[in-house]
Amino acid sequence: MKKNLLFAEKAFTVLSLLHYSGGPLVVIAAGGMSEGDGSGGSADFAVVQLVFLVIYLVTFCLLVLRWKKVINVITKDGLIWALVILALFSIFWSDVPNLTRTRSIALFGTTLFSLYLASRYTLKEQLQLLAWTFGIAIFASCVFILGLPKYGRMTGVHWGAWRGIYYHKNVLGKVMAPSVFVFLLMALETQKRRNFYLFMSILSIFLIIRSGSSSPLGNVFIMTLVLSLVRVVRWRYDYMIPGLVALVTLSTILQIFLQSNAEAIAALFGKDLTLTGRTNMWPYIFDKIWERPWLGYGFGAFWLGLQGHSAYVWYGAGWKSPNSHNGYFDLLLELGFVGLSIYLVGFFTSLWKGLNYLRFVKTPDGFWPVIYLIYIVLANFTESTLIIQNDFFLVIQFSIFFGLRVPQSPVIDSGLTQEIPGVRDNKKKFKNTLYK
Numbered sequence: 001m002k003k004n005l006l007f008a009e010k011a012f013t014v015l016s017l018l019h020y021s022g023g024p025l026v027v028i029a030a031g032g033m034s035e036g037d038g039s040g041g042s043a044d045f046a047v048v049q050l051v052f053l054v055i056y057l058v059t060f061c062l063l064v065l066r067w068k069k070v071i072n073v074i075t076k077d078g079l080i081w082a083l084v085i086l087a088l089f090s091i092f093w094s095d096v097p098n099l100t101r102t103r104s105i106a107l108f109g110t111t112l113f114s115l116y117l118a119s120r121y122t123l124k125e126q127l128q129l130l131a132w133t134f135g136i137a138i139f140a141s142c143v144f145i146l147g148l149p150k151y152g153r154m155t156g157v158h159w160g161a162w163r164g165i166y167y168h169k170n171v172l173g174k175v176m177a178p179s180v181f182v183f184l185l186m187a188l189e190t191q192k193r194r195n196f197y198l199f200m201s202i203l204s205i206f207l208i209i210r211s212g213s214s215s216p217l218g219n220v221f222i223m224t225l226v227l228s229l230v231r232v233v234r235w236r237y238d239y240m241i242p243g244l245v246a247l248v249t250l251s252t253i254l255q256i257f258l259q260s261n262a263e264a265i266a267a268l269f270g271k272d273l274t275l276t277g278r279t280n281m282w283p284y285i286f287d288k289i290w291e292r293p294w295l296g297y298g299f300g301a302f303w304l305g306l307q308g309h310s311a312y313v314w315y316g317a318g319w320k321s322p323n324s325h326n327g328y329f330d331l332l333l334e335l336g337f338v339g340l341s342i343y344l345v346g347f348f349t350s351l352w353k354g355l356n357y358l359r360f361v362k363t364p365d366g367f368w369p370v371i372y373l374i375y376i377v378l379a380n381f382t383e384s385t386l387i388i389q390n391d392f393f394l395v396i397q398f399s400i401f402f403g404l405r406v407p408q409s410p411v412i413d414s415g416l417t418q419e420i421p422g423v424r425d426n427k428k429k430f431k432n433t434l435y436k
Contacts, residue, residue: 009062010129013121016055016113017133021175021392023165024140025051027151030167034156052390056109059116066119073119076405079346080398083387084111086339087299094298095308103300106389114395118402123357124365126399131186131197134179138203140165141172162210173213174383175392179204180220181227181371188364215382223375230370233359284316285324289332296336300389303330327379327386334387343387346401347373353404369400 019025030043063070074081087104094100117126141164144152154161154169161169180201187197208217288302288309296302303310303323314320324330331340354369376397380386385393 009120010132012058013117013129014132014136016059017129017392017395018136019048019051019055020110020113020390020395021133021137022167022171023137023175024144024151026167027144027163027165032150034154034158052106052109055113059109059113062120063112063116070115070119073115073402073406077346077401079342079349080111080401083335083339083342083346084108086335086342087387090295090298090301090335093295094301096298096301096304099304100298100301103389107299107387110389110391110394111398114398115402117395117399118406123368123400123403124363126396126403127182127185127365127368130178130182130396134175134182134204135200137165137175138179138200138207141207158212161212162207164207164211169211170213170215170383173208173211173216174379174385176204176208176211177216177219177223177379178372178375178396180208181223181375182368184227185364185368185371215379219375219378222378223371226374227367227371230358230367233355233370234362281313281317281319281321282324282326282329284313285329285333288312289329292336293332294336294338296332296334296339299334302333323384325382325384327384330384331386339387347376350401350404354400357404369404372396372400 025048026045029045029048033043084104084107087100087107091097091100091104117129121129141152141162144165145162146152152162152164154163158169162172163169164172166172166175183197183201183204187194187201190197205217205220208220288297297309302308303321305311305320306314310321324333328340331343351370351373354373358366358370360366376385376393379393385391388394
């Protein structure tokens with residue numbers, strides 16, 4: 001009976017993560033419509049919202065069942081709650097308070113699910129659950145692409161591009177990018193299924209390529225380099241400091257090279273230096289940011305088409321963008337410099353803890369928090385996945401924020417014991433070092 005309940009709980013977690021990723025109900029509810037396909041139809045996403053409500057309710061019940069541990073985790077990170085509270089209070093300066101209220105409540109529900117992940121599962125267990133989630137997403141996407149092309153492949157403007165179980169090809173690309181590293185870390189973790197995990201990692205890259213999403217593919221390339229370079233953090237201090245200096249030097253040289261050859265590099269991906277019109281749009285976004293710099297326009301209250309402040313950007317840029325294609329700009333538009341400052345303090349605090357976690361946890365899963373947080377930084381230069389309600393990337397990000405503040409009982413190998421004498425025999429010292 002207990003095993004069945006544990007299985008049911010894990011199944012709920014994986015299926016919820018899959019739903020947060022945007023598949024497959026959204027594309028099914030849309031009837032397989034694609035951008036510019038001329039269908040002119042409208043989609044009813046009521047069932048999608050209903051599933052989110054069910055997830056909120058089940059999550060709340062599961063949190064109540066473990067209320068003591070949950071309260072302990074809640075008190076570990078006040079900055080997340082400060083950001084959520086700011087979003088809730090933004091109804092008082094939003095031009096569309098009802099919409100802001102609805103989206104803020106959804107943000108609160110999303111944060112509760114992240115809290116559940118962090119209070120119920122260790123970071124290593126979260127990585128394993130993500131492997132299941134991405135595995136199902138890959139298998140289902142292949143079924144949709146090969147067996148249900150009406151849903152699995154785009155028509156219209158992006159005719160022929162693969163989208164799998166997602167509404168748009170770019171969503172498939174974004175979701176598959178972290179999938180590459182989840183399976184790669186799982187392959188490094190175990191010998192038993194190494195070939196399978198490597199195959200899934202390669203298949204994730206293949207789906208990104210067939211989706212035609214260049215930004216996720218570029219991010220995967222950069223993150224592969226990062227995964228190799230952050231191993232420096234695990235070196236002894238007398239080697240680590242020179243190593244970090246060398247990394248900064250090499251990064252500066254690389255940046256100069258990229259800037260000097262930016263036009264040629266962009267052409268390789270079929271892009272121009274405007275990032276397909278995004279940078280042409282950003283000056284108009286800056287104009288709107290400076291109109292309300294401190295608190296923004298309210299959570300979820302800027303990009304409302306011709307009915308909202310986004311109309312100025314649309315007319316100025318000459319195209320209808322759903323967002324800034326930059327997560328930091330969107331956060332500034334919605335919650336201003338106050339919201340961005342709260343987020344950045346919380347992010348860099350978590351990144352620092354993630355580096356400590358990487359240094360002390362010698363197993364491959366120790367890389368996961370740092371790898372994902374650096375990925376979020378890169379992804380949000382060209383996409384908007386920073387603070388969005390009912391969003392897969394926010395769920396993982398906040399669960400890492402919470403998780404890095406909870407003792408993980410990591411595996412400590414002999415190398416660590418030699419570097420830091422007495423850690424194996426002094427768990428309290430280890431926890432204080434890692435989570436202070």
